[in-house]
Each structure stands twice: as C-alpha cells, then as structure tokens.
Amino acid sequence: MMLVCYHFFGFAQNQPCNYSVSGNVLNADTEEPIPDAVVKVSGTEKQTTTDENGNFKIDGLCSKKNTLIISCIGYADSTRDHEHDSEIHFYLTQEVTSLKEVTIEAQRTKEKGTETISQVTIGKAEIASNPTQSLASALSGLEGVTFSSTGANVQLPIIHGLYGNRILILNNGLKHGFQNWGTDHAPEIDVASANNITVVKGAAGVRYGPEALGGAIIVEPSPLLLNNPFYAALGTGYQTNGRGYNANLEVGQGTENWSYFANGSYARSGDRKAPDYYLTNSGKEEKALSFGVLRHLNQWDFKINYSFIDQNLALLRSSIANSPDSFIRAINSDEPVFINPFSYDINQPNQTTQHHLAKAEVNWWYAENARLTFIGGIQLNKRDEFDVRRNADIPIIDLDLLTYDYQLEWKHPKWHGLDGLLGLQYFSQNNDNNPGTQTTPFIPNYNTDRFSAFVVESLDFGKNTMEAGIRFDFETNDVRGRETNQDIFRDNYSFTNFTGTLGYVRQLSENSTFRTNLGTAWRTPNMEELFSFGQHGFKTTFGLLRFQDNDGQLSTSEVIPLDESDVDPERGYKFINEFMTRKNGNTHHLTVYSHYIENYIYDRPIGVFGTIRGPMPAFIFDQVDALFFGADYNWEKEWTNSLSGTFGLSFLWSGNIGDNDPLINQPPISTNFELQLNQGKVWWFDSSRWSIRPSYTFRQFQAPRTVTPESLVDGSVTLTTDSEIFDFADAPDGYFLLDLSWSFSWKNLHGNITAQNLLNTGYRDYLNEMRYFADDLGRNLIFTLNYNFKSRNNNE
Amino acid sequence: MKMIEQFRNFRWIALLFMAIAVVSCSDDDEAPEEEDELEVITDVTLIFTNTSDASDVVRASAEDPDGLGAQSLVVLDAITLSLDTEYTLTFDILNALDEDDIEDIGEEIEDEDDEHQFFFSFTEDAFADPSGDGNIDTASDPINYGDEDDNGNPLGLSTTWTTGSDALAGGNFTVRLKHQPDIKTSTTGAEDGETDFNLSFVLNIQ
Structure with missing residues (x-):
C-alpha cells in the first residue's frame, strides 16, 4: 500500500x-x-x-x-x-x-531516481502571476537557475552554468522534441497551461536520458484528478512594456472514473522598451491549446494528452549585421542602430514555430505498491526562421522535426526493502529540411534512434535513504547534408554508453536534512555542434566537423566524418550536496556542487575571416575539459506570521582546466532579497500580499579578454585557432534591479500587480546575446486577474 | 479470471507498442534538396568600357572562392585607366560556389533595384568627372549614376567616369553595394542597410 x-x-x-x-x-x-x-x-x-x-x-x-x-x-x-x-x-x-x-507548504513527491538530488518546484500560483513569461524566466527566481537569452522572447534555462541540450526538458512526461541548439531556440512550452514546474539541479541522466547531463526541468500539466468538481479558471493580463495582453481559460472536471481538462491561451506583445528607446522588432504572438482525458477502470488508468503551441517571435532588428562595418557600428553604438516608433508588427528577423505533442499513457496497478506504465508520444516541431536578406520573406531555416518516444516502466513491489523503477525507452527523431530556403542548410537532415534501459533503486534504513541507478544507452545517427557547392555529404555514427548515479539522504535531526548525489552523464554532440556552417543572425559559425585546424590556420574545405575526427561525446561527473536546516523561523538551504565535464563543447569567437563583404566575425565550436564549481545559498527568515524575507546568493566558478583559460557566457554571481508582507484579510480583500525584491547581478569577473572587431578588421591584432579565447565586447557592468509586487484575492478573483525593473535601470545582461547591441528591458508593469470558478458539488 | 482479463488487456497494449515502434523505425535517408544559393557572392568583376570605343575594356576582379568558408577574399587586378577618357562602369556579380550552376546576382539586384544602391570612394580628384572623393563618406557627393530604380532613386549598375589629364599611380577605388530593404530613399547613404560587398582596388590612371 x-x-x-x-x-x-x-x-x-x-x-x-x-x-x-x-x-x-x-x-x-x-x-x-x-x-x-x-x-x-x-x-x-x-x-x-x-x-x-x-x-x-x-x-x-x-x-x-x-x-x-x-x-x-x-x-x-x-x-x-x-x-x-x-x-x-x-x-x-x-x-x-x-x-x-x-502557513502550508507541501513537499512534492520526488521522481524516482532523483530523490537524492537537490530540486525545487514552482506551483500554479507563481505561474499565474505572470503567465506570458518564458519557461526560463519563470524559473530564474530560483537559486542556481538563470537564463541565457537572445532578446526578450527567446530564453533558455541555465542550471549551474549549463544550458541548451545539457538540460533535459520533460514536457508532460516526454522529452520536449525541438530544435535544441544555439541560444536562439527556446523550448516551445506554454507556461500558462503548466500546473507545476520542477527543476532538478543534478545529473539526472539515468532517469531521463543523456540530455539531462546538467539537470532536468519537469513541466507537468493538469494532473487529471478524479472526483474533482467542475472548475473553470479564466485569466487575463496586460503589461505596459510591449503593451502586451493575454488571456487564458482552463476548464476541467473529474468524476469517479473520468477526468478531463482543456485549456487555451493567447498572448501578444509589441516592441519592448529599454529605458531610453524602443527595441525595434521585439514583439511576439503566441497561441496555445491543450487537453487531456483520463479513464479510470479498476486497476487501470488510460490517459491521453494533446497540446499545440504556435509562436511568432521577433528578434531585435539591430542584431543583424552581415558586414564588418555594420557589426562594428552595432557593437560600438550606445544605442541600437535601428530605433523605430512602437509597433505590434513582427518583421524579419523572426522565427515561427508550431509544436504538436500527442501522448498516450497507460498505468496498471497490478498489485499493491506495484505499477506498470506505458507511455507513447509523438511530437512534430515545425520551425521557420527569417533573416534580413535579399529574399527576406523566404525562410532561411525551414525544418520539420518528428519525435517518437516510447517508455515502458515497471515500479516493482518492495523487495528486500528496495523500492525501485525499471524502464525501457525507445527514442527516435527525424529532422528534415524543407526545400526552397535558397541557402545551404545550416543543419543537415538526420535520423537519430536511441534504445535505453535503466534501473533506479532506493533503500530506506532508519533516517537514511540510499539511492542508486544505472542506465544503458545505444544511439545511432544517420546524417545527410549539403556542402556550399551543393555536394551531398553523409555520415553515420553510433555510441554505446553506461551512466550511473549514487545518492544518499540523511535526516540529521528533526530540523535538518543532508542529501548528496554523484551522477555521471554523457551526451552526443548535437547537429549544430558538429555540422553547422554558415551565417545565422550576426554570427558565422563552423561546427566541429566543418573545419580543420592546420597549424593554427582554419580550413573549412571539407566535412570530416565523425569517426575520423577527434570529436568525442561529452562526459560529465556531477557531485551535488544539499544541506537544509529549519529552526526558530530560520530556514537555510545550502547547495554545493562540482561538475567536471570531459570534452565540453561550446562555441566561441575565433576571429574574422575574409569575405566579399569584408572581414566577418566568425565563431567555432571547440571541445575542452571544463570544471564548474559553485554554491547556491538561500535563507528564509520569518520575523512574524506576516513578515518574512528570503535572501539568495548564487556563485559559480567555471573554467577550461585543460588549457587554463576561462569559458565564455557563464552566469555571473547574483544575489537577491525578497521581503514579503502578508496582510491576510484587509479592507474588503480576503488576502493581500506585498513583496519587494531588490537584486544585484555582478559583472562577470571570469569573462575572457576583449578583442575588438575593429582591431581584427584593420589587422592590428591577428589571431590563430591556438590564440587565447576572447570576446568581441567587455562583459557588461553589474546592475541593481528592484521589483515590487502586490497580489490580492477577493472571493473567486485573484489579482497581481508587479513592477519589474521599477527604477527603470538601463543595463545589459551578460547572458543575453543582444548585449552586444542594446540595453535590456526597462520598467514593466504587469497586471493579471484570474477568476476561478469551482462547482460546489460533484454531480456525476 | 479477472487476472486473465487484465493480462489480455496488457498484451493488447504491448502489441500496440511494438506495432508503433516498428512503424517509426522506418527511416528515410534523403539528403536535403539542392538549393540555389542567392545570398552568397563569390566573384565581382568591374568592367570599365570606353564610351567612344567599345573594344577598349578594362576589367578588375575580386573573388572569394569558398564564400562563407575560411578562405580569404583575393583582389586579383588593379584598375588601370587611360587619361582623358570617358568610361561606363558595369559589373559581373556571380555566385560560383557550384561550378555547374553559376548564379548571376546582377539580375537579382536589377529585380530588386529599389532595395540596392552602389556607392563609391576614390582618391581625391582622381577623376575629372565626378570630382571629389566619392559618395561613401557623404551620400550627396557627386557620382554619375546611369540608372535609377522604380522610385527614381539612383542604383549604380551603370555609372559614368571621366578621367582627366593628371596621371595617378597607386590610388584607391572602392565600390560598396548596399542592400537597403524598405529603407532606401534619395538620401540614404553608404552606412544605411547591409553591405552586400565592399571591395577596394588599386587605381592607376596613365
């Protein structure tokens, strides 16, 4: 039981x-x-x-x-x-x-295989206070979680310095199948429809698969509760920055044997504004809908889910520089090169995506405390990207990615004290370029097939829990692409790998818990890292197999087969420890981790190279041995029943320890404090809560040296592939932001008013690729109003 | 009895799982289709034709054989013009990445004439007409455009140049093609929009 x-x-x-x-x-x-x-x-x-x-x-x-x-x-x-x-x-x-x-705080039951890893969950109420924000931004208030962005619309979560396809995003039980490469592709997930979102901060690869090398983000939709009377939740919102508006509706009901939910949302925003100017072409439009149905029969549950999202995201016009003079001008200018009056129009550069997800899940509780689960999922991700170019209305990237996912899991009955989960997974992706882009495909066509098996077991003894897991993966890849002279290249490669995790939780006392976890993980280089070739945005990028290093000189004349190259998969070893103690109104959380990644792949500037337009800035993918070491600290203090505060600090040291160089685009130290005043019943409100949140983000002291593009263009600095890592611009200064928020409820109405960047501070975020070109967002007032209707009795 | 029913139930699901797995295993192995690369320019040739003698043609070329690859741009020739002569300057602009399918980008530019303009700069007073040093620094400086777009703004696929009686050795002649979608007007200059190419040649007049 x-x-x-x-x-x-x-x-x-x-x-x-x-x-x-x-x-x-x-x-x-x-x-x-x-x-x-x-x-x-x-x-x-x-x-x-x-x-x-x-x-x-x-x-x-x-x-x-x-x-x-x-x-x-x-x-x-x-x-x-x-x-x-x-x-x-x-x-x-x-x-x-x-x-x-x-005050009620509920602890979420942790997923098997991650019980000993530090994790945090945000719930529906937090999500509802700003339903139009990105997944990454919704999580960025958590210690150790930041985001990397390409402007206001494209944001990727970073956990302890790692992002992109080192963070697995589990959307409704399925690995979100999208174009997960570069900092300009964010997961297409409608945050408004999520019921809760959990961040797993350790290597969770054993449970979820190779991409969870740096952690996992688990997005869960409505849980489809049984015996749940009819409910409807209607939300609307407006925000001043971008003059954005949104609406969402969810209805649902659970009877004794049936449950369903359905929701839809719409959000639109125009050009956002930095304190001093409009960020021309930074609007977005998003439509989403989803539904789920559960049928419950004795020991069986049958569940289907479908979700769809359609996005049109604008990217900053001033970020496009396809000549050296325009790149130098864009980087050196205090203000973006293009500043137009406010508009809702979305022009090039922009990206449109449609993502469909369909899932079927069967659960069978065949005996006490034992369960068999089968999940089958299909996702179709259609992505078009438009650049400023001669044929701007034709997409420069036009990809269809089809993902199949099958999982069979057996939660076995307790056996000699062991509680565990065994699983088989088959994962397959098929990526196709649609013809007609009038440019050589940036990403090739490919098929990936992966077969995996895992087992995770936990054992409770006294106040201790031990957890251990092992996973086997076999992956094959079949790649077909074009060189710029339109010759076809092909590559086939496969990997076999074992990963493991070992963890331990100890209840030190009534008030203190210690958890520790050592996880290994691996990851195959993704298609962009291997095969990208060409210009996208302001960058020209060469993938690992597209260039050769001949005594410091770059040669891009041929595509090297993976087996003949010295490219290896990434291997990570993450050791994460969390200590929590709660006493006399003080709660302290301290997480300390070290993460060593062999063959860590990242892109970095390599110099300028001659084109007919003049010398252009170029980036390459590089592979080094990297070490990440850091700590997250969080202190919650309750002074009285209504006044509480939270202090948070995140610190990360990272470096390329093979060459003793810094890495690039790593999160700087950040600290924040949040003071909350809970007034309870006041005036005619049933509840009223204020919060003020000052935060300070330091300048990244570990940024690489700066080499200006003009010194490369005029030849005063020459570089080879062996030269020390550099960046085209200095890391931006540290900045102070102040957010203020008030939420209230009155009967079935819940409202929230939030002022972000209340002081309208002009700043640039080191992790925003647009930092080369423009300031970040200025003051934004967000108004949301949610109406929740719940039928009193359950008429089934 | 109940157990057997449930087992049947399960077997049915296992069967379904295998069926779908088999279907999705059937991979295709098609390569992306061939694309006509319209963005890349690999070869630019400047063609100065003597207006009074069509057989007197001076050519100067620059090429970047691998386009976006790491190989550098090469300026192949110097421009050597005669004294006291009027020339018409036209261009050959090509994408020759695929030797079997060479694209004429000049036609593209003509089709989108309202989005493009050529700008020039040269050694001060190298020419009798236009005088000065060209319109890259100041867009209103004189250049003898021989064509215009649908809106009556200059284009520059054809321009006229008259040398004087002063010889010049080792001078400079720069031509820049700008792409100015939605922003080209009679006053837009060489800093507006995006650069399609920017090439500097040695200019001799003898």
Missing part, C-alpha cells in the same frame, strides 16, 4: 507549553474532509488522527512553531492506490480558536 506523506508547517500561538494546534484536513479540490489522516507534530511524540469531518486537535505543545506531518494512507481509494492524490489534494484549514495563522 502506498504511503503518501505531506509535510505541512503550521504555526500556533498561545501560552508557553500550553500551545495547541488544531485544524481540518480537506481535499483541496472537493473541499471534502479527509478522515483517518495521521497528524504528527514533528520532534514530539504527539500525534492524532483526523475524525470523520477531517478535524484534529493536538494540545500541550511547548513550541510556538511546529512542523506537522500529515500521512494519509491510500487516501484516494484504499484498494487502488494511484497517483491522483498529488499534493494539491490536501489542505489544512485552521480553527481560529487557538491558531492565529497557518
């Missing part, structure tokens, strides 16, 4: 050693009471069970603040346990007699 534990932290107030806590445990969705739930006060012998009406009371407590552990055995149905009872099923209502305020 599955035991579900949820930790709630409640605070009661009364006389010394005469405190009492009482409450009511309810199903959060149906508001029906949950009887027979075990309520235990952490650190004491005191415990009780809830009565028929879900009520409980515990007297004689010596401390004003208590951690309550609520255990519900097979709550959803005592004979058929399944995962419908996720944390949002429960909530605690307070009895005002002895309890002034109750």
Whole structure:
C-alpha cells in the first residue's frame, strides 16, 4: 500500500507549553474532509488522527512553531492506490480558536531516481502571476537557475552554468522534441497551461536520458484528478512594456472514473522598451491549446494528452549585421542602430514555430505498491526562421522535426526493502529540411534512434535513504547534408554508453536534512555542434566537423566524418550536496556542487575571416575539459506570521582546466532579497500580499579578454585557432534591479500587480546575446486577474 | 479470471507498442534538396568600357572562392585607366560556389533595384568627372549614376567616369553595394542597410 506523506508547517500561538494546534484536513479540490489522516507534530511524540469531518486537535505543545506531518494512507481509494492524490489534494484549514495563522507548504513527491538530488518546484500560483513569461524566466527566481537569452522572447534555462541540450526538458512526461541548439531556440512550452514546474539541479541522466547531463526541468500539466468538481479558471493580463495582453481559460472536471481538462491561451506583445528607446522588432504572438482525458477502470488508468503551441517571435532588428562595418557600428553604438516608433508588427528577423505533442499513457496497478506504465508520444516541431536578406520573406531555416518516444516502466513491489523503477525507452527523431530556403542548410537532415534501459533503486534504513541507478544507452545517427557547392555529404555514427548515479539522504535531526548525489552523464554532440556552417543572425559559425585546424590556420574545405575526427561525446561527473536546516523561523538551504565535464563543447569567437563583404566575425565550436564549481545559498527568515524575507546568493566558478583559460557566457554571481508582507484579510480583500525584491547581478569577473572587431578588421591584432579565447565586447557592468509586487484575492478573483525593473535601470545582461547591441528591458508593469470558478458539488 | 482479463488487456497494449515502434523505425535517408544559393557572392568583376570605343575594356576582379568558408577574399587586378577618357562602369556579380550552376546576382539586384544602391570612394580628384572623393563618406557627393530604380532613386549598375589629364599611380577605388530593404530613399547613404560587398582596388590612371 502506498504511503503518501505531506509535510505541512503550521504555526500556533498561545501560552508557553500550553500551545495547541488544531485544524481540518480537506481535499483541496472537493473541499471534502479527509478522515483517518495521521497528524504528527514533528520532534514530539504527539500525534492524532483526523475524525470523520477531517478535524484534529493536538494540545500541550511547548513550541510556538511546529512542523506537522500529515500521512494519509491510500487516501484516494484504499484498494487502488494511484497517483491522483498529488499534493494539491490536501489542505489544512485552521480553527481560529487557538491558531492565529497557518502557513502550508507541501513537499512534492520526488521522481524516482532523483530523490537524492537537490530540486525545487514552482506551483500554479507563481505561474499565474505572470503567465506570458518564458519557461526560463519563470524559473530564474530560483537559486542556481538563470537564463541565457537572445532578446526578450527567446530564453533558455541555465542550471549551474549549463544550458541548451545539457538540460533535459520533460514536457508532460516526454522529452520536449525541438530544435535544441544555439541560444536562439527556446523550448516551445506554454507556461500558462503548466500546473507545476520542477527543476532538478543534478545529473539526472539515468532517469531521463543523456540530455539531462546538467539537470532536468519537469513541466507537468493538469494532473487529471478524479472526483474533482467542475472548475473553470479564466485569466487575463496586460503589461505596459510591449503593451502586451493575454488571456487564458482552463476548464476541467473529474468524476469517479473520468477526468478531463482543456485549456487555451493567447498572448501578444509589441516592441519592448529599454529605458531610453524602443527595441525595434521585439514583439511576439503566441497561441496555445491543450487537453487531456483520463479513464479510470479498476486497476487501470488510460490517459491521453494533446497540446499545440504556435509562436511568432521577433528578434531585435539591430542584431543583424552581415558586414564588418555594420557589426562594428552595432557593437560600438550606445544605442541600437535601428530605433523605430512602437509597433505590434513582427518583421524579419523572426522565427515561427508550431509544436504538436500527442501522448498516450497507460498505468496498471497490478498489485499493491506495484505499477506498470506505458507511455507513447509523438511530437512534430515545425520551425521557420527569417533573416534580413535579399529574399527576406523566404525562410532561411525551414525544418520539420518528428519525435517518437516510447517508455515502458515497471515500479516493482518492495523487495528486500528496495523500492525501485525499471524502464525501457525507445527514442527516435527525424529532422528534415524543407526545400526552397535558397541557402545551404545550416543543419543537415538526420535520423537519430536511441534504445535505453535503466534501473533506479532506493533503500530506506532508519533516517537514511540510499539511492542508486544505472542506465544503458545505444544511439545511432544517420546524417545527410549539403556542402556550399551543393555536394551531398553523409555520415553515420553510433555510441554505446553506461551512466550511473549514487545518492544518499540523511535526516540529521528533526530540523535538518543532508542529501548528496554523484551522477555521471554523457551526451552526443548535437547537429549544430558538429555540422553547422554558415551565417545565422550576426554570427558565422563552423561546427566541429566543418573545419580543420592546420597549424593554427582554419580550413573549412571539407566535412570530416565523425569517426575520423577527434570529436568525442561529452562526459560529465556531477557531485551535488544539499544541506537544509529549519529552526526558530530560520530556514537555510545550502547547495554545493562540482561538475567536471570531459570534452565540453561550446562555441566561441575565433576571429574574422575574409569575405566579399569584408572581414566577418566568425565563431567555432571547440571541445575542452571544463570544471564548474559553485554554491547556491538561500535563507528564509520569518520575523512574524506576516513578515518574512528570503535572501539568495548564487556563485559559480567555471573554467577550461585543460588549457587554463576561462569559458565564455557563464552566469555571473547574483544575489537577491525578497521581503514579503502578508496582510491576510484587509479592507474588503480576503488576502493581500506585498513583496519587494531588490537584486544585484555582478559583472562577470571570469569573462575572457576583449578583442575588438575593429582591431581584427584593420589587422592590428591577428589571431590563430591556438590564440587565447576572447570576446568581441567587455562583459557588461553589474546592475541593481528592484521589483515590487502586490497580489490580492477577493472571493473567486485573484489579482497581481508587479513592477519589474521599477527604477527603470538601463543595463545589459551578460547572458543575453543582444548585449552586444542594446540595453535590456526597462520598467514593466504587469497586471493579471484570474477568476476561478469551482462547482460546489460533484454531480456525476 | 479477472487476472486473465487484465493480462489480455496488457498484451493488447504491448502489441500496440511494438506495432508503433516498428512503424517509426522506418527511416528515410534523403539528403536535403539542392538549393540555389542567392545570398552568397563569390566573384565581382568591374568592367570599365570606353564610351567612344567599345573594344577598349578594362576589367578588375575580386573573388572569394569558398564564400562563407575560411578562405580569404583575393583582389586579383588593379584598375588601370587611360587619361582623358570617358568610361561606363558595369559589373559581373556571380555566385560560383557550384561550378555547374553559376548564379548571376546582377539580375537579382536589377529585380530588386529599389532595395540596392552602389556607392563609391576614390582618391581625391582622381577623376575629372565626378570630382571629389566619392559618395561613401557623404551620400550627396557627386557620382554619375546611369540608372535609377522604380522610385527614381539612383542604383549604380551603370555609372559614368571621366578621367582627366593628371596621371595617378597607386590610388584607391572602392565600390560598396548596399542592400537597403524598405529603407532606401534619395538620401540614404553608404552606412544605411547591409553591405552586400565592399571591395577596394588599386587605381592607376596613365
């Protein structure tokens, strides 16, 4: 029988050693009471069970603040346990007699294979306060998570210095199948439709596959709860910067054997504004819809999901420089080269994407605490990119990527104390260039097939949990591309690999937990890293197999087969430790990690080379041995029941330790503080909450040296491929930002007003590729209003 | 009995899984289709034709044989003109990446004449007409454009140059083709829009 534990932290107030806590445990969705739930006060012998009406009371407590552990055995149905009872099923209502305020925090049950890895989840409420932001930006408030961007619309999450296809994005149980290369391709995921998003900060490759070398981001849609009365949630929003507006609607219902949800959203924004000027061509338009249906039959669950998103994202006009004079001008100019009045129009350069995801999932609880799961998924990603060029209305990149994903998982019954999951996975991608771009394909056509098997097991003994896992992958790639003279090149290569993870969690005391995890991971170089050749945006890039280094001189005359090259897959070893302690209103989280990556692949400027337009800046992909070492620290302080603060600090040191050089585009040190005032009931509002968040991002002190493009163009500096790494511009100065937010609820209405960059500070973000050309966004006021309707009774 | 039913249920799903797996294994192995590369320019030839003697032609070429590859641009010739002569300057602009399918980019430019303009700079007073040092620094400086776009703005696929009686050795002649989609007007200059090519030749007049 599955035991579900949820930790709630409640605070009661009364006389010394005469405190009492009482409450009511309810199903959060149906508001029906949950009887027979075990309520235990952490650190004491005191415990009780809830009565028929879900009520409980515990007297004689010596401390004003208590951690309550609520255990519900097979709550959803005592004979058929399944995962419908996720944390949002429960909530605690307070009895005002002895309890002034109750704060509830629920801990998400961690995915098997990641239990010993530091992770954080953001929930629906946080997502709803700014539903039009990107996935990466929604997560960037978390310590150790930042984002790399190409302007305001394209943002990729970075976990501990790694991004792109070192971070696996699991969308609705499937690896998001998209053009995951470069900093200008963000995952096409509608954040507004997500129910929660979890960031796994360690190497989670054993559980999720090779791309989780640096971590994983798990986006989950509506959990399709059973016995859930009809609900509807309507959200709207407006933001001043970009004059953006959005709306989203979700409806859903769960009966005894059926559940469904459906949602849709629309968002549009015009040109954004830096403090002093409009960022011409930075608008976006996004449409999304999704639905899911669950059929529950005895021990069986059948689930289907479909989601679709359509995006049209503008990229900054001033970022296009296809000649040396325009690149030098763009880099040296204080203001972008193109500044036009505000417009909603999206012109070139821009990218349009349609992403379809269809999934079928079958779960069979064939015995107690044992489950078989089969997931089959198909994703179609259609991407067109438009550049400023002679035939601007013809896409310069036109790709269709078809992804198949099959997973069979067996959660075995407890066996000699072992709790575990075994899985088989088949993953296949087929990428095709659509003809008619009138340029040599930047990315070749390819087929990737991967067969994998994994096992993860955990063992509880006393206050300790051990977790271990191993995975086997076999991957083949078949690549067909064109050289610039339109000759066809072909390559076939395959890899076989084992990865492992070993972790340990120890409950040090009632208030302190220590977790440690050592994970290995590997990753095959992606198609851009190997085969890219040509100009895209302001960059001309050569993939690892497209150039040869002849005594410091670059030769691009032929494509080298992978087997004949010295290109190797990346191998990572990540050691991550998390210490958490909670005492007297103080909670400290400290995460310390080191990550060694053999054959780390990254792109960097290599110099300028002659073209008919003049000497152009060029980038190559390079492979080095890299070390990442860092720490995230987070301190939450509760002064009173209504006033609390959170201080966060993230530090990362990274370097190419093979050559003792710095890397490029690594997150700088950042620190932030958030002060929250929870007013509770005030005026006619049911709740009112204020937060003020100052943050400071330091200048990246580890940036490589600067070599200006003009010194390369006029020949005063000459470089070879052996020269020390450099950048075309200095790392931007550190900057201070201030955000202010107020959220309230009144009956079924929830609203939020947020001011981002309240002081309208002009700054450039080192991790934004547009930092060469323009300032980041100025002040933005975001207004959101959500109306939640929930039917009282469940008419099934 | 119930167990057997469930097993059947499961077997059906396993079968479905295998069927779909087999279908998706059928890979294609097509290469991307051949593309006509319209963006890249590999060869530019300046053709000065004596207006009073069509057989008197001076050519000067520059080429970048691998386009976006790392191989450098090579300026092959110097421009050597005669004294006191009027020339018409025209261009051969090619993409010869694919030797079997050489593209004439000059035709492209003519088709999109309202998005393109040639600009010039040269050693001060090298020519009797136009005088000065060309219009790259100041767009309104004199150049004798022999053509115009649909909006009546200068294009520059054909220009007229008259040498004087002063000889010149080792001078400079730069020609820059700008691409100015949606922004070309009568006053746009050599800094506006994007550069399609920018080539400097040695200029001799003897």
